[in-house]
Amino acid sequence: MDEKKLEKIDVSVVMTTWGHDKFIVQAIEGVLNQKFDGNIELIVTNDRSPDETDKIVTNYLRNTVIPENIYVKYILNEKNLGAVKNFLFTIGISRGEFIGVCEGDDYWIDPYKVQKQVDFLRENTDCNLAFHRVQVLNENGELTPEELNNSETSFKRDIHYLAEFGNFMHTPSVMFRNNLEFDERIFTDRIGDYVVWFISGQKGKFGYIPDVMSVYRLWNGSIWGLKSEYFRIQNSLRMLIRMIKYNEDDQINKLLVKQAKKLFLFVSLKEMNLKERLNYLKLTYEVSPSFTWKLLLKGFSHVKKGRMFINLIFMDQIIKWVSF
Numbered sequence: 001m002d003e004k005k006l007e008k009i010d011v012s013v014v015m016t017t018w019g020h021d022k023f024i025v026q027a028i029e030g031v032l033n034q035k036f037d038g039n040i041e042l043i044v045t046n047d048r049s050p051d052e053t054d055k056i057v058t059n060y061l062r063n064t065v066i067p068e069n070i071y072v073k074y075i076l077n078e079k080n081l082g083a084v085k086n087f088l089f090t091i092g093i094s095r096g097e098f099i100g101v102c103e104g105d106d107y108w109i110d111p112y113k114v115q116k117q118v119d120f121l122r123e124n125t126d127c128n129l130a131f132h133r134v135q136v137l138n139e140n141g142e143l144t145p146e147e148l149n150n151s152e153t154s155f156k157r158d159i160h161y162l163a164e165f166g167n168f169m170h171t172p173s174v175m176f177r178n179n180l181e182f183d184e185r186i187f188t189d190r191i192g193d194y195v196v197w198f199i200s201g202q203k204g205k206f207g208y209i210p211d212v213m214s215v216y217r218l219w220n221g222s223i224w225g226l227k228s229e230y231f232r233i234q235n236s237l238r239m240l241i242r243m244i245k246y247n248e249d250d251q252i253n254k255l256l257v258k259q260a261k262k263l264f265l266f267v268s269l270k271e272m273n274l275k276e277r278l279n280y281l282k283l284t285y286e287v288s289p290s291f292t293w294k295l296l297l298k299g300f301s302h303v304k305k306g307r308m309f310i311n312l313i314f315m316d317q318i319i320k321w322v323s324f
Contacts, residue, residue: 007039008038008039009039009040009041009071009095009096009097010036010038010039010040010096010097010098010118011036011038011039011040011041011096011097011098011099011100011114011118011175012040012041012042012043012094012095012096012098012099012100012178013031013040013041013042013043013099013100013101013102013114014043014045014087014090014091014094014099014100014101014102015027015028015031015042015043015044015045015090015102015103015104016045016047016083016086016087016090016103016104017044017045017046017047017049017053017057017103017104017105018046018047018048018049018053018080018083018086018104019049019050019051019053020049020051020053020103020104020105021049021051021052021053021056023104023105023106023107023217024044024053024056024057024104024105025056025057025060026107027102027103027104027105027106027107028042028044028057028060028061028072029107030102030107030108030109030214031070031102031108032064032066032067032070032072033108033111034070034108034111034112034113034114034115035111035112035115036069036112036114036115036118037115038069038118039069039070039071040069040070040071040096040114041070041071041073041094041095041096042070042071042072042073043073043075043090043093043094044057044072044073044074044075044104045075045077045086045089045090046074046075046076046077047077047080047081047082047083047086048076048077048078048079048080053104054076057074058074061074075090082189083189083190083192084187084188084189084190084191084192085184085189087192087193087196088182088184088187088192091180091182091196092182094178095178096178097177097178098117098118098121098175098176098177098178099175099176099177099178100113100114100117100174100175101171101172101174101175101193102171102172102214103171103172105217105219106171106172106214106215106216106217107172107214107215107217108172108213108214108215109135109212109213109214109215110211110212110213110214113132113213113214114175116132116209116211116213117130117132117175117209118175120207120209121175121177121207124156124205124207125204126156126204126205127156127204127205127206127207128176128177128179128200128201128203128204128205128206129169129174129175129176129177129197129200129201129204129205129206129207130174130175130176130206130207130208130209131149131169131170131173131174131175131206131207131208131209132149132173132208132209132210132211132212132213132214133145133146133149133150133173133209133210133211133212133213134146134170134172134173134212134213134214134215134216135212135214135215135216136170136215136216136217136218137215137216137217137218138218138219139218139219139220143215145212146170146216148167148168148169148170149168149169149208149210151208151210152210153210154207154208154209154210155207155208156205156206156207156208157205157206157208158201158205158206159198159201159202159252160251160252160255162194162197162198162201162206163198163252163255163256163259164255164256164258164259165259166194166236166259167193167194167197169193169197169206170214170216171193171216172214172215172216173213173214173216174193174197176196176197176200177200177203177204179203180196180199180200180203181199182196182199183246185242185246186199186242186243186246186247187239187242188235188238188239188242190235190238190239191235191236191239194239195239195243198243229266229267230267230271230272230276230280233263233266233267234276234279234280234283236263237260237263237264237283237284237287238283240256240257240259240260240263240287241260241283241286241287243256244256244257244260244287257287257288260287260288261287261288261291264284264287264291267280
């Protein structure tokens with residue numbers, strides 16, 4: 001479909017890609033297979049991927065009949081922006097009333113997904129975002145139900161729940177209203193989706209649809225899925241610290257701190273090397289100095305009192321030094 005022939009874009013689909021040459025066609029097809037009574041704009045932004053993604057996408061679009069109500073815009077970035085900046089860039093050029101998300105290694109499996117989510121958002125004006133259940137695909141090709149959501153009935157949550165308990169939405173399940181403004185200072189270079197959901201939560205609730213309509217892929221090349229626990233928690237803490245710094249709602253900030261404290265307890269200091277331990281303690285100190293002391297006391301609980309006192313003074317100076 002010629003872009004000029006689409007008088008109105010109802011839904012923009014944001015599809016960022018890097019290193020997805022084995023999966024990108026499946027991701028695009030999931031969007032092209034949508035049966036929707038409005039117009040869809042699919043924006044595929046290739047973040048200068050070094051693999052065959054550009055060749056594969058170009059050839060596929062050249063040789064595929066695109067539905068009349070869908071316009072595909074393919075962008076090959078002049079330079080690599082990084083996952084988060086590329087995500088924000090693609091959202092920023094989206095023209096639809098609503099924005100759906102499908103990264104290049106995930107895919108949609110319900111041809112009525114867009115219609116269902118648009119109908120839900122139009123009927124539930126108190127919601128700024130709609131999400132649904134997904135299946136999780138591992139590297140062995142096995143599909144399993146997700147663990148985040150298993151309810152058979154619809155429900156709504158708000159920003160307070162998201163702030164306290166963390167992310168409960170898989171990226172390919174999300175559609176939100178195109179009414180967000182971003183302050184890029186609140187984003188880190190690793191996590192973009194949770195922060196976007198959070199900003200959407202400042203506009204309205206999150207509405208859950210119990211249908212399974214997409215597949216989230218876990219593989220070694222993904223930005224997040226199979227990374228180590230230390231990697232995921234460290235980057236989650238960095239994100240929360242940034243959000244606490246720039247968020248002005250004290251009540252929400254208390255919930256973000258509460259979430260951060262829960263994350264602190266997931267990893268044992270004994271399992272880290274010295275560099276990881278110092279980085280981890282630096283992050284805890286930025287969130288809550290008093291909580292850092294509790295972790296240190298717990299870590300040195302087996303040491304004699306005199307020696308422990310010296311170690312704690314030394315560690316306190318190290319934490320303060322790496323924190324500034």
